[in-house]
Amino acid sequence: MANNILTAAKKAKNDEFYTQYSDIQKEIQAYVDYKPDAFKGKTVLLPCDDPEWSNFTKFFAQNFERYGLKKLISTSYASESKNYKDGYQVTLFEQNAEQFEHDKTKIKGKIFTLTRDVSGDGKIDIEDLEWNYLEGDGDFRSEEVKKLRDEADIIITNPPFSLFREFISWIFEVEKQCLVIGNINAIKYSEVFPFIRDKKLWLGATNFNKGMYFYVPADFKYSSTYKFEREKDGKKINRVPGVCWFGNLDHGKRHSPLSLMTEDEVIKFVSKKPFRKYDNFDAIEVPLVKLIPNDYGGIMGVPITFLDKYSPEQFEIVGLSMRDGFGLESHKKYDNYKEIRQDGTYTGSSGKKTNGNPMLKGKPEKGNYYIDKDGNCAYSLYDRLFIIHKSN
Numbered sequence: 001m002a003n004n005i006l007t008a009a010k011k012a013k014n015d016e017f018y019t020q021y022s023d024i025q026k027e028i029q030a031y032v033d034y035k036p037d038a039f040k041g042k043t044v045l046l047p048c049d050d051p052e053w054s055n056f057t058k059f060f061a062q063n064f065e066r067y068g069l070k071k072l073i074s075t076s077y078a079s080e081s082k083n084y085k086d087g088y089q090v091t092l093f094e095q096n097a098e099q100f101e102h103d104k105t106k107i108k109g110k111i112f113t114l115t116r117d118v119s120g121d122g123k124i125d126i127e128d129l130e131w132n133y134l135e136g137d138g139d140f141r142s143e144e145v146k147k148l149r150d151e152a153d154i155i156i157t158n159p160p161f162s163l164f165r166e167f168i169s170w171i172f173e174v175e176k177q178c179l180v181i182g183n184i185n186a187i188k189y190s191e192v193f194p195f196i197r198d199k200k201l202w203l204g205a206t207n208f209n210k211g212m213y214f215y216v217p218a219d220f221k222y223s224s225t226y227k228f229e230r231e232k233d234g235k236k237i238n239r240v241p242g243v244c245w246f247g248n249l250d251h252g253k254r255h256s257p258l259s260l261m262t263e264d265e266v267i268k269f270v271s272k273k274p275f276r277k278y279d280n281f282d283a284i285e286v287p288l289v290k291l292i293p294n295d296y297g298g299i300m301g302v303p304i305t306f307l308d309k310y311s312p313e314q315f316e317i318v319g320l321s322m323r324d325g326f327g328l329e330s331h332k333k334y335d336n337y338k339e340i341r342q343d344g345t346y347t348g349s350s351g352k353k354t355n356g357n358p359m360l361k362g363k364p365e366k367g368n369y370y371i372d373k374d375g376n377c378a379y380s381l382y383d384r385l386f387i388i389h390k391s392n
Contacts, residue, residue, distance in 0.1 A: 018214055019099040019181065020237070021055040023206070027245055028059070030205030032067070034252045040068035043052045045152035047140045048159050048167075050076040051181055056157060058231070061114055061126035078107050078137035099132055110139020140170060150174055154249070157181075158214075168246075172200070177343075179204065179247035181212070186246065187304050188370040188383055193326055196307070197317045203307050204245025205253050211241035244308075245387045257314040263293035279359040279378050280332035281321070282387050294389070299328065301358050301384035312390075319386035322356040330356050334378065337370035352381045 003250060046056045057074040066105045111134050118128040136142045140149075140159075149155065149170070158181040159167040169191050171178045178201075182353060186192050195201035214237060231237070267274060270291060276283040283299035286292050289306045310317070319328030337351025351370040357380040363369050369379040 018050075018054050018278070019056065020213060021059055023061045023212055024055055027204055027206050028112075029061075030251045030253070031150040031179075031249045034250060038249060039070065039154070041070050042153040043071040043073065043115070043151060044069060045148055045155045046072070046074040046157050047145060047155065048077065048138075048157050049074045049150070054158075057112060057129070058126060061084070061129055064114055064124045070115075072112075073152065074112040075134065075138050075140075075145055075148065076110045076112075077139065078105075078109050095134065104133050107137060109136060109145075111224050140167065145169075149176065153177060153277055154179070165189050168192055168201075170197070175200075177248055179245060179249055181243060182246050184242045184244050184304070187385075188305060188320060188322065190323065193323060195319050195329060197320075201246060201248050202254060202310070204247055205251040206245065211239050212243045213237045232370070255311055255313060256310055257311045258292065260290075260292050260294035262295045266291050266293050276360055279361045279383075280330045280334075281328060281358060283328065283332070283384075285360060285381065287385075292387075296389070299386050299388050301381075301386055304383055304385055306385055306387065310387075314390055315387045316390055317385060317387055321358045321384045324356060332359075334370055334372075337372045337378070339368050340371050341368055342366060351378075357381065358384045 044060055046054075046060065049260045051357075058074070060067075060072050063069075110131050112129050112131045114126075114129050116128065118130060121127070134142075135144055139145065143315050154177040155171055156179045161183060164180075164182045164186055166180075166191065167180065168186075170187075171180075172195060187196065192201065261269070263275070273347050275286065275293070275296075277284050277291065278301060281299075281301065283295070283301045286300045286302050289302060289309055292300060292302060292306075299320065317327075321330075324330060333355050335355070336353030337354075339347040339349040339351065341347060347368060351372075356368060359370075359378045359380055361376075361378050363377050364379040367379065369377050371377045
């Protein structure tokens with residue numbers, strides 16, 4: 001469902017959603033609770049931000065002194081680069097500024113900075129934001145925005161979902177601290193997973209696997225069947241499922257180990273049967289995070305939702321299914337298998353399409369399976385992370 005919604009949004013060029021102030025506040029507070037000086041003396045860059053609508057600039061500007069920031073930089077895209085359906089409505093802060101030029105506003109991005117008390121009221125806050133036009137349209141891949149990236153200590157934003165892969169790669173070109181919003185399936189991206197495996201990137205403190213409500217234009221629609229929308233403060237907001245925070249700022253939740261049962265206890269009290277080994281990976285299948293045995297010495301395959309509970313002091317991530325070369329490789333191919341429906345009819349597909357998926361021997365209780373000429377059967381599971389206890 002989440003993938004379908006995001007795909008539809010991308011096709012309609014509606015893949016930009018504006019984050020609620022309360023969601024930003026809740027997430028950032030987790031880092032400050034864990035490390036009170038997490039932002040002290042830091043330059044924070046908020047690219048792709050559009051401060052006239054986005055809450056990221058508003059939040060950090062209002063908390064500039066509280067967090068002890070050194071500098072706040074925010075950049076926005078030019079209005080023409082954003083494919084507005086009904087044209088661009090000039091904001092009051094632009095019209096009232098000496099540097100405002102209507103033609104420039106359409107083709108040039110903007111840069112907003114906050115470093116000092118401009119208003120003279122004795123404090124540094126949103127009233128002291130200074131802005132000007134960029135040379136280009138504000139694309140984060142431009143050389144001028146790259147220079148801002150290089151200057152920053154921490155990069156925080158909600159990038160367009162369609163550019164998430166490229167945006168993460170852009171950040172790690174210079175290995176900056178970051179906090180960005182993306183779809184949970186980004187865990188499996190080839191541009192993202194290696195950073196997760198190598199403990200350079202992890203999930204944020206809030207909103208995992210629950211979705212988030214984002215501000216959207218009044219005429220915004222995913223589809224006629226999608227009903228998760230409401231109004232807040234006179235603005236329309238839509239729930240986008242499967243969205244979470246990614247970053248490398250530390251928080252306390254990340255260091256809270258799971259309380260787990262032994263393998264015997266799991267079998268006795270929950271599963272009533274032994275763990276099964278995959279047909280194509282040297283690991284056992286653990287279908288639920290709560291069933292991870294605390295005394296198993298080998299590699300275990302767990303749902304990707306495990307990452308929300310992952311403590312690097314407790315577990316090591318060693319691989320990802322469907323990604324040969326990411327730590328644990330499949331030792332079996334299914335090219336000579338055929339895909340069969342539950343009623344025994346042939347779908348017309350070979351087992352080649354399931355290569356790399358975690359596979360179990362036998363037939364499933366429901367869903368399609370694969371069979372070879374000798375009658376050997378196997379069926380495919382959802383993607384799995386492969387983990388091992390840190391002590392082993």
